[in-house]
Amino acid sequence: MTEQLVITGVSKRFGGIVANESISLSVPQGSITGMIGPNGSGKTTLFNSIVGHHPVDGGSITFEGREITRLRVPQIARLGMIRTFQQTRIFxxxxxxxxxxxxxxxxxxxxxxxxxxxxxxxxxxxxxxxxxxxxxxxxxxxxxxxxxxxxxxxxxxxxxxxxPRMLLLDEPTAGINPTLINGLIERLIRVNQDLGITLFVIEHNMRVIMNLAENIHCLAYGKLLASGTPDDIRNDERVIDAYLGGH
Ligand SMILES: Nc1ncnc2c1ncn2[C@@H]1O[C@H](COP(=O)(O)OP(=O)(O)OP(=O)(O)O)[C@@H](O)[C@H]1O
Ligand SMILES: [Mg+2]
Structure with a gap:
């Protein structure tokens, strides 16, 4: 499977806070890939780095084989990678x-x-x-x-x-009532299958992400803790500990 997005050793600091520490992961072309992690683990920061919202402090990012590390939001959008926000940005x-x-x-x-x-x-x-x-x-x-x-x-x-050829969705189901959530999930699957758009999805709702994604990355304290299939992630002691605050 071709990797459409490849992140290598990406770090991002805000003053003394290390929001992302040397994160390496990739998103296969045509996949639905998930990203989970406790509050403040650096998920939104990583999306912001990917789409050129802010410069990174280290590492590199390629999209469809092209180096995009230093490009900004409009240039990256023109290449076909679009992000939606945790808070909506409509007019x-x-x-x-x-x-x-x-x-x-x-x-x-x-x-x-x-x-x-x-x-x-x-x-x-x-x-x-x-x-x-x-x-x-x-x-x-x-x-x-x-x-x-x-x-x-x-x-x-x-x-x-x-x-877009890849959509980055930051908590698409947050704040949506359960009836609309099911409709949204169906639409995400259709967009992926019928239009061939790769989806990279941050999601707190475990039921949603476990059903939707074929592979999942878990962040904790700004680092990549684990990557794998939903079953791998569900049974990973480190992931369970991170969510229970036990490490
Ligand atoms: N613009 C910023 N300035 C300073 N600190 C920031 C900024 N953006 C994020 N942070 C800090 O970086 C860390 C990671 O935040 P981030 O928003 O990436 O987490 P998250 O995993 O998306 O959390 P949540 O699940 O709550 O959305 C947090 O400690 C946060 O306070
Ligand atoms: Mg966030």
Whole structure:
């Protein structure tokens, strides 16, 4: 299996805090790969390093064989790797359709893009993806008027609008009610299987990640503690200890 994302010895410090310490892991092309770990173990920091949100203090990152360690968010997004946030980053005072349109490079960005009518392929793709996410009937509502779970689905639809080859999802199910969680999981699987998009998912919900991911990396105290299949991880003493706070 080809490794699409390869992280080698990546470290990141914030002042005296070592948020990531020499982490090496990889994500196979076409996989659903999970990342777990207790609060503050460095999961979001690693995503931020991967997508170019901040410079790393050491190590290297390649995406599809290309060195991306020093690239920033827009350049990495153009290469096909997109991250969604633990907190949603939608524009509440814009409609769902407007949020979708400004995620489409063909439509353009910024104020000018907002004032432009949404037409052609941008409109068709926006509607199709909103429909896929169960939001078609809400397309003309302000995004800020959606429930939290619907806002996360909108953010997911916006990420798909960018036509990614790899999606990094930071706690996609956090704060979503159980009915929406099942729908979201089905959609994640379809995006992976039907569109061939690789998913790298941070998730606190063990039931979700054990069912979804074929391989899982576990962080603790900024270090990679264990990697393996869901069964390996479930039975790993070090992982159990980390979650029980016993080390
Ligand atoms: N911008 C920042 N400035 C200073 N410290 C930070 C910053 N971002 C993260 N940290 C620290 O780095 C460590 C790792 O945080 P991170 O957010 O990566 O953890 P996490 O595994 O995503 O946690 P959670 O499960 O709670 O989301 C924590 O000690 C956190 O306080
Ligand atoms: Mg986090």
């Amino acid at each position: 509440g005072k814009m409609t769902c359709m407007q949020n979708m349109a400004i995620s489409d490079a063909d439509h353009g960005y910024g104020l000018a893009a907002l004032l432009k009518p949404i037409s052609g392929e941008t409109r068709d793709r926006s509607e199709a993806l909103l429909d896929f996410c169960g939001l078609h009937s809400k397309r003309h509502l302000l995004a800020g008027d959606l429930s939290f779970g619907q806002q996360k689905l909108l953010e997911f639809a916006m990420a798909l609008m960018i036509r």
